[in-house]
């Protein structure tokens with residue numbers, strides 16, 4: 443017997459038929475003698491619709507009301523899942539985050555889970571019940587209000603619940619049958635990985651592979667949660683076979699690097715679009731200036747991604763370039779222009795519509811030349827690189843959005859990641 447937390451994403455909860463199919467996966471686990479808790483997303487498209495209504499009502503809305511509204515999508519699906527499971531003869535009830543309770547801080551719209559009281563869930567599960575919990579939300583201990591965890595947050599809810607109830611596994615059911623070498627919707631030749639290390643998954647998630655929310659991977663890594671990504675579209679009654687052909691969980695296992703025998707230099711390619719670039723020319727080259735610039739942006743809650751500062755030529759001034767999401771571009775420019783004398787510059791220029799393409803792999807730690815080979819592969823396709831950043835296991839470039847898919851496909855082929863028979 444195992445204790446399992448399963449999470450169903452938006453497409454797996456899209457309508458009653460899909461919910462029924464997802465419930466059959468739960469039924470299979472229960473019939474195999476396991477204890478199961480379910481975490482659900484809202485129906486696909488629902489959260490976008492709710493966010494749209496909030497912004498239509500007022501672009502300058504109260505973030506606490508945003509959360510109250512946007513959290514409602516998951517209440518619907520949690521209730522429906524509990525009804526469908528009950529109809530299948532499985533004892534089940536729904537829980538909103540606050541009923542568990544899942545405690546968070548009060549960063550509305552991007553709250554962090556601080557604690558989960560597992561008492562009620564443990565009791566239900568050990569009595570053969572299946573608790574169905576709304577993903578994406580909790581309750582703030584600071585102001586006693588409903589909070590949401592940021593887009594894609596149900597993954598994080600699932601991993602947090604798994605850690606809290608001491609689950610043996612956390613299975614993330616989605617619309618693809620695992621984690622691929624790149625987004626399979628962009629590159630049909632992408633291959634499913636049987637295993638991926640937490641470190642690589644973390645990089646891929648933060649660089650644009652939205653299959654898992656970054657925070658969920660961080661949490662799984664910290665709490666040693668056994669995490670798999672699999673498809674809810676598989677036949678729920680088919681034998682459960684792991685990628686190595688033995689009985690087990692199908693899909694991709696996210697695990698410690700030590701569990702992976704074959705280490706690739708490049709394991710995956712990711713793409714993040716809608717990255718805006720801003721350059722400040724002739725910024726004073728003295729201590730505290732970068733702190734003032736990025737402090738100004740941080741005060742407005744603007745998240746800056748790539749940052750490049752050149753060595754000063756004349757010892758007096760330098761140029762700084764960085765990226766922010768397209769959606770934050772106008773806000774960022776305004777904040778920089780009206781900085782209240784915190785810093786000076788000669789000129790500001792910038793543009794929206796960049797794309798960040800990255801290659802990720804733990805093998806980069808011990809192999810030289812990945813960056814140069816990446817630049818060559820892009821040059822061969824005539825793609826111009828605007829910005830470059832690297833870390834221990836990734837290299838990222840900013841390019842024109844127009845060439846984004848071409849770049850991803852070219853790099854995928856260049857690093858030998860294409861499926862052999864495709």
Ligand code: ADP
Pocket residue numbers: 450451452453454483594615616617618620621622623624625626627646650651652653654710
């Ligand atoms: P859910 O609603 O189930 O949480 P998401 O849409 O959030 O699903 O995440 C699944 C999607 O992530 C897939 O449909 C796929 O297009 C996308 N994706 C991006 N990069 C990858 C990748 N490397 N491997 C698998 N899926 C990826």
Ligand code: ASP
Pocket residue numbers: 451452483484489490515577578592593594595596597
């Ligand atoms: N429904 C939320 C979203 O669309 C959370 C999730 O699906 O993970 O962002």
Ligand code: MG
Pocket residue numbers: 451594597652653654655
């Ligand atoms: Mg998701």
